[in-house]
Amino acid sequence: MRRFAIANVCCFFAAELGDLQMTNLPDGMVFTELTAPMLDDLCADYPDHFSDEHRKLLASERIRGFAVFYDQSLASFLWLAIENVPGEINHDGHPATQMPLYLPDAVGYVFNVFVKPEYRGRRLYGAMIAQLANCLGSEGFTGLMLTTEGSNYRALSSVRRMGFRMVGRSMLFGIGGFTLAKYPGQPMLGGI
Template structure:
């Protein structure tokens, strides 16, 4: 007998707060399936280099949580920003080749999931939009910028989000991104269990190579 969905959600929320479980939805998008939204008037999109991002942060035109400019040149990362009135109001990062477990987690860093990517694939992470500018499809417009400008030769994108984050799932689904499985990570320290979707390998994604414990494809 299956548990009602709300009981599963309550149980998972408690386990996540205790940092003993992390369930994330894995999503995938081909450029050919992308549905590009229209950028609203008054916004502009760009991909700043390391020096430009440093200047934006120093001038107070980009929020400090946007991340270190050094990541751009040192770790094969690309940042895309949406700007309005000379302020960064939305941003996202794209990782090439791989993303580390400590960069890809829902609540518990020790339950993050590393992902090794195939050629021409990017991993979308650390996406944010200022509350005053939500609802403008800015994340989708930045993804369009990635594909149109062939940033890092990317023509497919993957991402993950917390299993309960329906708002983000709808936002990414709106531009054509599809769920291809759920990653479940449980435990602490070396005592960890990973349940990984078999479908990931069909898309060339290698999951959880960095994490300890037992791993099962399901």
């Protein structure tokens, strides 16, 4: 069906680091920034979650990876982009939904967040964002931004609970060669 038609609603969320709800990691879990050797190990151990594309992301000076481990086993991960975000990073898996973002210097863009099914329900997403905010705050960052699909009600609820607020919405509808798109009409919070 997606070859002939597409319907996508993307919600933009932003938060100042100081406004985020600080959630602690569950006992025994460790938050860490990914290094190239760590990513090589993850690619070997978790080929369904990591690939050469992730190695390319980590090789960029504008993209960083973070993960949570429990007893040296991967529990969750997320990626962070700084400065201008190419559309290839901001999409829902369909090329037509790619949308570049232009961010202020002190704002990071969180993308490709994943919590393994056996660790869901522990508010690990919020704990990762809190750990990331602590890390970035010491580096001079002031805010975070993320996008999520308008139909992903769990993610929408989670990001609101964490302290993010919706700052815009885009919509894309297409059938065959006809496409209708609506994007935020003015710069969003912080000039995004």
